[in-house]
Structure formats: C-alpha cells, structure tokens
Amino acid sequence: MIAMAMEDPSSSTKDERLQFSLNYQQFESVIQLRYKLNFKENWIDINVNVDNIRCNLIRLVSETLMEKQGYGSEEKHFPSRISLQLTPLLQSDILSVTVTKSTDNPAHEVGIEKTIESSFEPPKSVGLSISSTGTVLLSLKPWKFEQSVYGDTAILNWILHDTVNGREVFSSKPPKFKLCQPKSWFRNRYTRAYRPFTREGGVIFAEDEYGESICWKVREAAIGKTMEWEIKGKIWLTYWPNKRRTHHSETRFLEFNELVHLSIEN
Known part of the structure; x- marks a missing residue:
C-alpha cells in the first residue's frame, strides 16, 4: 500500500500504529473481459462484457505483529471506485460505439420506525411510564455502475456511495457525527450482514451484475486485421475508521495501462 499514491498527500496520519496497519496490506485485483x-x-459488431472484477486486500505480516505494532488487520483500506477505459487504437475502421445501461441513481427508501418503551418505577409512582420515539430509516444502493x-x-x-448521504466515498470524508456511532455502515464493516464488501474486505462484480455490454460497430474492411486496444484503469482505495476511534480518513489510488490485440477473423 505504501507504493500507492495519495489522493490528498496532506491527509496522511501521524499515528504510527495506524500507519502500520494501513501500510502493511497488499492490494490484489483481477479484471476479466470477454468479447464476441x-x-x-x-459491418462487424464487437461486443465486450466485463466477465468479473475481483479486488482484495491481504495483510503482509502476521496478525500477532499487526496487533502489536498496529491496530490489527481490520483497520485497512477498502475499494471505493474502479474506472476502466477501453479504446480501439485503429479508429479509422470504427463506425460507432454504444453502451447498454447504467444502474439507477442510489435509491432512497425513507421510513419511520417507532418504538414504545414502558417502565415501572416503585415506590414513588403507581402505574406505567410510556414514551414513544421515532427513527428515520434510510436505505441506499451502495454501489453504482456508470x-x-x-x-x-x-x-x-x-x-x-455513502449510505447516509449518498455521496461518493472516494472523494468525501465520513460524517463527523457518524464516527462514534457503532451502527454506522463503515463501522465493523466486515462482519455486517449487508456489508458492501466481502468478509475479507474486497469486492466481486460478477458478469451482468452491473451493466451489460459495450458494442463497437466496425467497418467490414477490418476483417483479417489485428486491432490494437488500449485498456486504462484506475482504482481508488479509501480508509474510514472500522473499529478504531479516529477522525482520520484517506484515499489512495493506482493506475495501470495495458495493450491487447484482437484478430478480426470470420
């Protein structure tokens, strides 16, 4: 994680134990594309699907050392944004490019949960003391595909997206009033039933789960040629407090660039 660039270099922490937990993690990712x-x-249609994307963080030292010199392996970054750009470099044969769909904007489901509490306080009073409280419930889709x-x-x-206010996590900070609330979505985030990550803290996007396909319409003259494609990517990893009480948050990123060759043969 040390090799990854900071989105905001001034946001680094001076807490050496937190630095240890954050730095001694290794990020691994697999991106598989499928074409037809x-x-x-x-003309020829070149259809490209994202078969699956897997991202994970793995500790580089033992859990014992993590606990001794850091705050444990669960104080770590999590994927907050993945961006891919696919470009055919032989553009003279391209007629058009179309995309199929994006997921809806994060859907708000607002409701009110009411609780009635009663208590009996002898001997000063006789009967029941009843109070009613209301809690606003807000539900958001955590991941959006565009x-x-x-x-x-x-x-x-x-x-x-932050399930509280709908903001993009990679470019924002956690709400201060949520930092000390154990039920905030990012607190104890690897053990919750409705977590936006795997138990290990990574993400898996399976085929057709987010979006469908991209289609390039290519001239018939491209048959028999080998087309060169550029795949550029950028992945953001964000840290918000998990179990540790701290106001520190940060986002790091890595970029990659690959060239692949596609033979247009009937």
Missing part, C-alpha cells in the same frame, strides 16, 4: 464478434452484412462514451472510448465506473 458478430458479423453482419456490411457507462459513458467519449469519442471511440468506452468508460466504465463502479462507484461506492
């Missing part, structure tokens, strides 16, 4: 060629009468097109480039984004 559909030959039409006068597709867009810029020129011949398809852009895909998986973005984690």
Whole structure:
C-alpha cells in the first residue's frame, strides 16, 4: 500500500500504529473481459462484457505483529471506485460505439420506525411510564455502475456511495457525527450482514451484475486485421475508521495501462 499514491498527500496520519496497519496490506485485483464478434452484412459488431472484477486486500505480516505494532488487520483500506477505459487504437475502421445501461441513481427508501418503551418505577409512582420515539430509516444502493462514451472510448465506473448521504466515498470524508456511532455502515464493516464488501474486505462484480455490454460497430474492411486496444484503469482505495476511534480518513489510488490485440477473423 505504501507504493500507492495519495489522493490528498496532506491527509496522511501521524499515528504510527495506524500507519502500520494501513501500510502493511497488499492490494490484489483481477479484471476479466470477454468479447464476441458478430458479423453482419456490411459491418462487424464487437461486443465486450466485463466477465468479473475481483479486488482484495491481504495483510503482509502476521496478525500477532499487526496487533502489536498496529491496530490489527481490520483497520485497512477498502475499494471505493474502479474506472476502466477501453479504446480501439485503429479508429479509422470504427463506425460507432454504444453502451447498454447504467444502474439507477442510489435509491432512497425513507421510513419511520417507532418504538414504545414502558417502565415501572416503585415506590414513588403507581402505574406505567410510556414514551414513544421515532427513527428515520434510510436505505441506499451502495454501489453504482456508470457507462459513458467519449469519442471511440468506452468508460466504465463502479462507484461506492455513502449510505447516509449518498455521496461518493472516494472523494468525501465520513460524517463527523457518524464516527462514534457503532451502527454506522463503515463501522465493523466486515462482519455486517449487508456489508458492501466481502468478509475479507474486497469486492466481486460478477458478469451482468452491473451493466451489460459495450458494442463497437466496425467497418467490414477490418476483417483479417489485428486491432490494437488500449485498456486504462484506475482504482481508488479509501480508509474510514472500522473499529478504531479516529477522525482520520484517506484515499489512495493506482493506475495501470495495458495493450491487447484482437484478430478480426470470420
């Protein structure tokens, strides 16, 4: 994690034990794409699907050392945004590019939960003391998938949202009033039933779970050619307090760039 760049270099913590827990983690990711060629009468459709994306963080030292010199392995970053750009470099044969769908904006489900409490306080009073309280419940979809097109480039984004205010997590800080509340979604985040991560703190996006496919319409003249494609990516990892009481939060990121070759053969 030390090798990853800080989104805001001034946000680093001076707590050496927290630094130890955050730095001695290794980020691993696998991104698998699948394509299919559909030959039409006068053109070719190149359909690309995201087969799956897997991200995980693995501690680099023993849990004993993590507890001794840090705050344990559960004080760690989590994936907060994944961005991919797919660009065909032989653009003279590209006729158009289309994307299929994005997930809806985070859906708000607002309700009121009412609780009635009663108590009996002898010997000063006779009877029951009854009080009623109301709690506003808010439910949001934690991950949102977006597709867009810029020129011949398809852009895909998986973005984690704060389930309290709907803000994008990678570019915001946790609400101060939620930092000390044990029921906040980011507190004890790896053991909750409705957590937005795996138990190990990573994420898995399976085929067709977020979005469908991207389609490039290519000239018939491309048959027999080998097309070069550029895949650029950026992954953000964010730290918000898990079990530790601290006001520190930060986001780090890494970037990658790959070239792949696709043969257009009937």
